[in-house]
């Protein structure tokens with residue numbers, strides 16, 4: 001069956017899924033994870049149009065992050081665009097994989113929009129990996145407004161799929177791949193994951 005015809009993977013882990021394992025060299029709880037790629041729309045410091053999310057490690061396989069909704073993120077007047085909020089959730093969820101030293105891409109992501117999020121709001125994001133089944137990584141996130149314990153405005157469930165670094169080399173545009181490969185920090189981090197599973 002071609003990938004395009006594949007039935008949607010459930011966001012509920014199968015019975016034989018296992019608990020996620022935090023890598024022994026993962027950053028300590030409270031420590032920033034840093035951007036995985038300088039030009040990433042979600043976390044890249046060199047990306048002027050990006051969200052500039054800075055995730056911090058939590059306990060187990062969990063992270064927290066804050067995202068401030070700017071005027072450039074509007075959908076309706078004065079309110080955040082749903083796709084931008086989903087991007088913030090995707091980035092936060094994706095950062096969980098670094099705590100396990102696994103390279104993975106988003107396979108499926110489902111967002112519930114519970115409350116409108118006005119411009120200038122700080123969205124307090126929390127995400128956790130709940131289970132792993134072969135290459136599939138099951139994670140969930142919430143975004144709260146009005147403070148870290150405020151009401152939930154958005155929530156998401158996702159399945160990430162583990163990939164090798166060749167995934168990016170094969171599919172990415174040569175120009176950016178070459179630039180990333182020329183960046184010693186990027187290569188060191190990715191290679192560390194490959195030799196240190």
Ligand SMILES: CCCCCCCCCCCCCC(=O)SCCNC(=O)CCNC(=O)[C@H](O)C(C)(C)COP(=O)(O)OP(=O)(O)OC[C@H]1O[C@@H](n2cnc3c(N)ncnc32)[C@H](O)[C@@H]1OP(=O)(O)O
Pocket residue numbers: 003008009036037090091094103104105106107108133134135136159161163165168169177180181186190
């Ligand atoms: C050089 C520099 C590198 C820099 C690195 C930076 C990295 C940072 C990146 C972070 C960026 C931030 C995050 C982003 O924005 S990531 C960007 C958005 N995501 C993508 O671009 C992914 C596009 N999709 C693909 O490339 C392929 O379809 C993948 C790789 C996902 C699977 O194709 P592949 O041929 O490999 O898979 P398989 O057929 O062997 O299936 C394997 C298992 O997975 C299950 N499955 C498959 N598809 C899906 C699906 N869609 N939903 C749920 N489940 C799915 C499938 O049922 C099977 O399960 P099981 O049979 O085992 O039970």
